[in-house]
Each structure stands twice: as C-alpha cells, then as structure tokens.
Amino acid sequence: MLHRLEKLLLDLAAVAVIGLGLLITAQVGLRTFANSSIPDAIVMVRELMVAAIVLPAAAVTANRAHIAVEVVSNRLPSRAQDALLIFGTIVGLLGLLPLIYAGWREAYGAIAEGGYFFGDLNLPRWPGRVIFLFGITLCWVRLALMLATDLGHWRRGEPIPAAEPVHRVEEV
Amino acid sequence: MDPAVIGYGAFAAVIVLLALRVPIAFALAGVASLGTLLIFATRTGDLMLERAIRPTTSLVFSNSFDLIHSYDLSMIPLFVALGHIAYRAEITTRIYHAARVWLAPVPGGVAMASVVGCGGFSAITGSSIACASTMGRICAPEMLRMGYDKRLATASVAAGGTLGSLIPPSVLFIIYGIFTETSISALFLAGILPGILSLAGFLLVIFVWVSRDPAAAPRYTDAISFAEKREAALGAWPAVLLFVIIVGGIYGGIFTATEAAAICVSAAVLIGFLQRRLSLRGLWAAVRETCLQTTAIFLIAAAAKIFVAFIALTGVAGDIVGAVQAAELSPVLLLTAIALIYLVLGMFLDPIGIMVLTLPLMVPLVETYGFDLIWFGVVVIKLLEIGLITPPVGLNVFVIAGVVGREVGIDRIFSGILRFLSVDVIVLILIMAFPILSLLIPGSM
C-alpha cells in the first residue's frame, strides 16, 4: 500500500520534472518566435519544483538512499552498524517533526485564508504547501515503519537486511 | 542560555551525529530545529518552551520551503535530467569514446578531459552544484566503466565542479557583488584567471596521480587508425551541438542561464529520439532517476538552509569576526585567519549561507586594511568552492555520490578529494599572494 503510494508520488515527481522542462522551453520559444509569454510561468515553475523535490522523499527513504558519512561506522561490527542505522532513523523521525507541524500550519493557513501569488492569474498558494506537507509526512511514515521493522530484526538478534533499493528506476 | 554557546554546541552535535552515520539532512535539520527552539525558549531568561514553538516552526518552514520553492534552482533537476538523458541517448558514451581514442597517448587523458569539460560547463552555468551534478552524471560512470580508479573517477569531477562559481557566470559572485557594491561584471572577469589556474592545478593532480599509479587510469592500447579517430570525433556531434546551442543561446541573448537547462533537456530528448537511441521508456527511467537523486541532495540543502538561519540567531559569525577584528592582526595574519574561518564554516555550511552570515561583518573589516574588494571576492569565492569538497558536509561530493550510487562510497570520494584539496590550497595561496592574477583582466577592460 505505502509502497504503491511512494511509487505514485515518484511518478508524479517525474511528471513535474518533465513539466518544468516543457514549461521553460515553451516560455523561451514563445518569447523568441512569438514575442509573447506564458502568464505566471515563474510561479508555476516554483510550484512544480516543490512537487519534483519533495514528493520522492518517501521513496528515497525506502531506498535507504539518504546521504550519510560512513567513515567511522564502517569500522564497527555489523551489529553496532545496525544500531547506528536505527539511531539515524530515530533522529530523522524527530528532525522531521517541526517541518511537518510547520507544514501543516502553512498548508492549513493557505487554504483557510485563500492566499494567492500576485500575478496575471493570481494562482493559489495552497498546492505547493499541501504537496510539501504530504511529501514530508509520507517520508515520516516510511521512517516509522522502517524503525519498526529494523527494531524487530534487532531484537531477534538478526542483521538488518542489506539495503536493496525498493524503488528501481526501470519499471518492469 | 547564551545563544553563542548553543551555536558552538550545535556544531559539535552535528559532528557527533554525522560520525554516528545519521543521514546528513536529518542531523542538520534536527540540530538546527532543537537549537532554534532553545534560543527562542530561553531569550528572556526563563524557559518558555510553548512561546518558542511558533517562531521555531516558522523559521524551519520558511527556510526549507523557500529553498525548494525556487525558480533559479529549477536548473538543478533539469541539468541532472540532462545528464541521465544524454547517457541513455548514448550522447555521453560517444563523446567519451572520442576522448578516449584521441587522448590515448595521454596518461589519465579521459579524467583530464572530464575536468576540462567541467571548466567548459562552468562557462554556461552559475552554480557549482549544477556543474558537479551534470558533469558528474556524464563523466563519472563512463570513467568507472573504463576501469578508472574509483577515487580518481569521482573526485576529479567533484573537484572540477567547483570551477562552476569561479568561471563566469557565477551566482556566488553576483551575491558577493550585491553585498559589497562592487561591479558584478568586474568580479566575473576577475574569476577567469584564478578559474583557469585551478583547472590547471586539477590537471596537474591527475597527471601526478596517474604517473605514480598507472593502473589508476587504464590506457587504450589498441592501435588506432586515423579513420577510427575521425569516426569517433564525428560520432560526438550531438554533444558538440548541445554545447553550441547552450553557449550560443546564453551569450546570444536567446535564453538565460537558468532557462538553458530546460532548452538543453529538450534538445537532448529531440536528438535522442531522432537518432532512435532514446526510447520513451528510457526517457521515463532517466527522469525517475533524476527525481531520486535531486531529492536526496535538496533535502540536505534545505536542512543546511535551516542550519544557516539558526546560526544567524546564535550570533556565532559575529563572535568570530569580532575576535579577529579585536586581535588587530597584520594583513598576512588577517588573511590567514579569514581563510581559516571560511574553511571551517565551509566544512558545514553552504556557500550562500556563509556569505550571508559573514560578509556584512567581514567586508568592513577588510576595508579598513585597504584590501581590494574585487580581489577579496575572488579569494572568498575560492574558499567557498573549497568548502564544497571538504568533509563532513561537502555538497559537491554528495552530488557525485548520488550520481554513482552504491558503487563508490562517500569516504572513497573524500579520500580521492584530498589530493585535489592539497593543490587547491596552493592555488588559493597564489591567488592571495598575487592579486594581479585576479585584477589583470578586469583592470585591462
């Protein structure tokens, strides 16, 4: 279930990146050949950026692809390494909490007050903020689930299985 | 609680957490959030946690969200996508085949070509991260496939990426120019020679490395006919075309450096489809790969941005600069102290954050010494560039690590970086000792 949701969000992020490319290319084309432009293109690019960057956060987490410094931990026995892995997940769970709380406040505020970006179209503020909240929250849920499974392995004295990317680039 | 104490404690906490293998984004965001909460909670002397929640969450959100919610930074996912698409469309393979065939007599020739490519790419992008991520995606996997030493294949591009801000255009020079009211165009010109000098330094590192350890860079040993060379060169045309489009477009006034990324992606997709080397499925995979990579990098950058705002609250930067000022150092010692400050901050913070924190305090100080602000700008940017490849937080290294995946660990890349760093320090000293290196070109315009 969560896995499929992550995949969907990763796909949506990919659509956002393609959207970025098309939007900016169209903007240049219109300016060069038709002396015109797409209204509020900059606002749309910014909102797409949030989708492109934040939506894959849970998939990155599931892949255990967060970047970490391993120079010290690599010299430790594997059980100690597993303990550090669990510790890192706990720090992540705590570190993301302020972002989720703040993201919720912002998303709620943007919807309740009907905030918009001043421009030709007065595009609403809420989509980017809701996407941000959603992406980070899902990342947190994934971390929590990983903590639960990793702790299970740890208690049973088993090694935490080596990270195989859950989300692969090539779809079957 | 004294905010400065919280600040220094935070630096220590980050080091400990990173050593404990906590993901960098989580360590930075967690420590910065907690530190910010502490500062706001203890401002009036009593502990008032509840009152601190609102400013803390506001700071955390606006700094991380604004970094992502950015028009200018859209060039980063797009340039990363360009690398992936060019790879799948076999554009990169072909240019590497050409480089390999033509540079066969030169030891480490392909690594050198990669660094020169970084220099060329620097002329079209103002961002070191964009430079490292694009060139990293293009160069590192090809070098690994040819059997290059993993450290050489990755570190050379991570170091080469730091040319991005020294060779114009450059976002960092623009920000420095705004803070110091110096001519941005003069700064751009001032960066050229130091940029070329750095590039030469990197080439020297590769040369020495490969001379001492020939196995680090496998040579192409087959006999190569001229026909083969010509065919290899002609096969590289899509890459040449892309470069011509991008340089011509930016300097011909058709699109901005930010827009160039999107145009390049579109052009690469078009070339790939027309040559029937890129399939829709391949394009889709390339874009998904882009997303996974850029997210990991941006999460760190966003966390670093929160950390910078937190450090601003602590007043640590003012503390340090104030101490240097009070010491009334000789010019040489002052420069040394400044270099140390930027190198230490560069271990943790991103270049823009460091500038925002230090320049308002640093510039008046160096002005009292009568330093030329254009030259000082080049010194600062070079220092900030070095910070991008120093551990523990070296964004360029992380970018390359993200590109090559599990094949090469971050520690391996950092160990390769050490050799490039040693030459970087020499280049830095040259730039500091001979202002003419920076001022020659702007002075003659």
Add this chain to the structure above:
Amino acid sequence: QSLFVGEAGPNRGARAEALQWFVDTAEELSGGDLSLDIQWGGALFKANAALSGIADGVADLGTIIAVYFPQEMVAYNIADLPLRNPDAWVGMKATDELIRNSEAIRENFAQQNLVYLGTFTTSAVHIGCSGATIRTTDDIAGLKVRGVGAYGDTFREFGANMVPMSIYDAYQGLDTGLIDCSQGYSYAMAALKQQEVIDSYTLMNWGQVGALGVFMNKDVYDGLDASVQDALQQAGEGMADELGRLITADNEAAIETMREAGVEVVELPEEERAKLVETSEQFIDEWKERAAAAGLDGDALLEEYRGLIDKYTQIRDEQGYPWENS
C-alpha cells in the same frame, strides 16, 4: 532588551544606511533600554517570508516589502501604485502619514500581529534601454522589457513583451540582448553598473515602489515600556527624512554617472507621461477591488493619499527638503 531585526537586503546602499540609522536612533532614544541586532541578507528569512517571519517572531522586527504580500499588505500597497508620485521624500512622507494615522489600517495590521514603525522607498521607477530609446509611448511596442509591478503591467498594455528577471540578472540580460530595457531605480542601476550596458535612460517621473518599511511583532511591541515604544515610533518617523536625503543624493549621482558613461538621459514629455498614467488606471482599479475585499475603502484612501502627496509636494516646493535647511 535585545531584539532581532530581519532585513532581506545587503548591508550596503541607501536603504541599509537608513535602516542602520533607524536602529542607532531608536537605541539612542530609548536611553540604552533597547539593543537591536540586524541580520542582513535574509539570513533569517527571505523577503517573501518576511511577513510571517515577523508576525511569528523569528525576528522581532524587520523590513517587509509589500509587493510580496498583496493581500495582507493591500493598504500599504497604495505606495506602489502608478500615481503621479515620483519624488522619494514626498512619497515617503505621504505614505508614512497615511499609514501612521489610519485607524483602519492599524487594525488591519494588528490582526496580523504587526505594528507599523516607518517607511522606506525604492524611489521613482525609470527605464534603461540597450539598442533602443524610449522617447514616446509608441517606442514601447515590441520591446522585451524587465518590468516592476504595475509599471511593467502598463508597459505590457503598450505592447512590450515582459520578461521576468531579477534586477541582478538584468545586467547580463541587457548585455546579451535577451532584454531591450529594464525598469528600475537610478541608484540601483548605477550600483549594478548598468550604465555599462545601456545606451539610453528615460526618466518617466511617474511613480515609485514605496510600499516597504519596518514592521514589528505586535506581541513583542506590546510587551515594551511606553518610552521604548515611543523611541521606536520616533525613529521610524524619522526614516523618511534620512532615506530621502540619502536616496535623492544617490539618484542624482547615479544619473551623473550614466551621463559620464555616455548614456543618453531622456525626460519623458508630459503628454507621453499622461498616456502612461491614463493606461495604468486599470491597475489602480484592481487595487481598489483588493482593498474592498480586505474591508478598506480604496477610494477614500486614494483621495487622502493624493491629498498628502500634494501637501508634501507643496512643502518641498516652498521650504525645500528638510536636509537642505539644516
């Protein structure tokens, strides 16, 4: 008491000097009860997060640029409108008096947990061009222009193709020909060395972007002694004179620099300016609608504002600028 001041801009230039003056003056007037620590360059928050940054207490006070907050700052936005309001000092004095004395506007700010302290301006909007010269409104059609607010929107009505770009990128844009013209403020254009890449500079004497100023977190403000509050208000009111002095001198020097660099400086004829003002009416109407949506009487505010502009124009004409008399 030690307070944080958030400023998104650098610590150089006229606005930075005026902010520093405000801080020094407020500290002095408070008799040492107040200590203000400015965080430059958006170290705490960027310009587009300044409102929540101050309202939430990330900084206790700081600069808000109203362009980023068209809903929350709609009343203040009056100072950005393309009215006949080209004088920096006159504009600031009129804005300051309007905002400082309106109960409705104060209430509107209070609901957002903000207290108004004083106003800045970026000064009059003019336009520099490369390979083109704007002498009449007919010259605008077909030009690629980097615009500023309603001044840009009006140019679009005259057939310009508006290219979104920051003022910092404008140098390269003008240099490569990506844009033909860039709207901006004289001192800023000179600070960014745009005289190197423009051939002509047309003084539009039309209006300014004046809706930026210093605001304070209301909770923090309410917790201060009355004497400290007075010190902040008094320093805030004095900003108009101080920045007026600085920016007027900088603008004059900037135009001189442009002339020396061989840039042709053009005054837009009165009848051409009238066309700009007329065409920009629709954007003033748009603003009135937004004001109405926020429960404010746009017409009444405009009338009062125009009256204040006339009042201070008259004072300037009769008595000169305050710094010329002392």
